[in-house]
Amino acid sequence: MTSTVEHTVIIGGSSGIGLATARKLLGPGMKVTITGRSQDKLVSAWKSLGGAADKAASDASKPDEVRQFFERLGPFDHLVLAASGGKGLGPFETLDLADIGGGVDEKVRPQLSCLQAALPTLNKSGSVTFISAVSAQVAMPGVAGIGAINGMLLTVAPILAVELKPLRVNVVAPGVIDTPWWDFLPNDQRQAVFAEYAGKTPVGRIGRAEDVASAIAFLVSNGFMTGQVLTCDGGLRFAA
Ligand SMILES: NC(=O)c1ccc[n+]([C@@H]2O[C@H](COP(=O)([O-])OP(=O)(O)OC[C@H]3O[C@@H](n4cnc5c(N)ncnc54)[C@H](OP(=O)(O)O)[C@@H]3O)[C@@H](O)[C@H]2O)c1
Numbered sequence: 001m002t003s004t005v006e007h008t009v010i011i012g013g014s015s016g017i018g019l020a021t022a023r024k025l026l027g028p029g030m031k032v033t034i035t036g037r038s039q040d041k042l043v044s045a046w047k048s049l050g051g052a053a054d055k056a057a058s059d060a061s062k063p064d065e066v067r068q069f070f071e072r073l074g075p076f077d078h079l080v081l082a083a084s085g086g087k088g089l090g091p092f093e094t095l096d097l098a099d100i101g102g103g104v105d106e107k108v109r110p111q112l113s114c115l116q117a118a119l120p121t122l123n124k125s126g127s128v129t130f131i132s133a134v135s136a137q138v139a140m141p142g143v144a145g146i147g148a149i150n151g152m153l154l155t156v157a158p159i160l161a162v163e164l165k166p167l168r169v170n171v172v173a174p175g176v177i178d179t180p181w182w183d184f185l186p187n188d189q190r191q192a193v194f195a196e197y198a199g200k201t202p203v204g205r206i207g208r209a210e211d212v213a214s215a216i217a218f219l220v221s222n223g224f225m226t227g228q229v230l231t232c233d234g235g236l237r238f239a240a
Helices: 016-025 039-048 063-073 098-118 144-163 180-184 187-200 209-221
Strands: 006-011 030-036 054-057 076-081 122-131 168-174 229-232
Touching (some): 006 016, 016 030, 016 039, 016 209, 030 039, 039 054, 054 063, 063 098, 076 098, 076 209, 098 144, 122 144, 144 168, 144 229, 168 209, 209 229
Parallel strands (some): 006 076, 122 168, 168 229
16 A cells, blocks of 8 residues: 655744644644744744754745745645734724735735745645635724735635635634734733733633644645635634
8 A cells, every 4th residue: 555645835834823733734644844034943943843844944025935945845735825924903093004015015925926836836636725814804993904914815715716726725814823923012012912812702712823723734634625714713703
């Protein structure tokens, strides 16, 4: 009997949700490659995975680097797009509208550019998972900008599921998750924000990176899931 090993590439796999996804997917039947911009973060992530993943420094916002990365990598089966962006948060009245374009450049364009560059070598029987955010799904004051940015990914995933068939294309929308994404806030403010969201969230806590990693692993492994938005937010969407 021959055993097949699949290969998942996680763009933005050196921290938070991407790193937890690498940990979740790694195993006898799955090889994983993680990318990120910072070599230091990649090495520390790689060590935390016991050296079991491959790693490559690549900036997803630079199309030439992205193209070269996929050309070097060769054929693979699943693509998880976890590259991040933090622009667009805040009350609409004072929102710098340039941040909407900035957020697209940081998050939307890199995720789309990676998928486009990956298409020649991505297994058509495999999958793509975008990571958006619940900010695109809740009527919560202060998220008009970041919600608009993330909404683009919610929109494109089902369209691409049809256009790129039989490749499966899904998107996960995380709620508030305790990852280094929130490091822009000083610790005391971050803890206060987390406590506030935990109070609003039906399950009574904010999320862990592992919660979202499980949702991503489900979409990667379930061959009948495509064009779907999987919200992983502890119910925040219905209660914020
Ligand atoms: N945490 C939350 O509450 C939350 C909620 C909703 C949605 N999300 C989304 O979930 C995704 C993962 O975020 P996270 O919370 O896991 O954040 P994180 O811990 O900051 O991880 C972000 C990862 O993306 C990499 N990255 C960022 N820009 C990149 C680029 N241009 N090219 C390649 N890699 C890049 C980072 O490494 P380098 O910095 O070294 O490049 C890091 O590995 C993001 O799309 C984020 O918007 C997060």
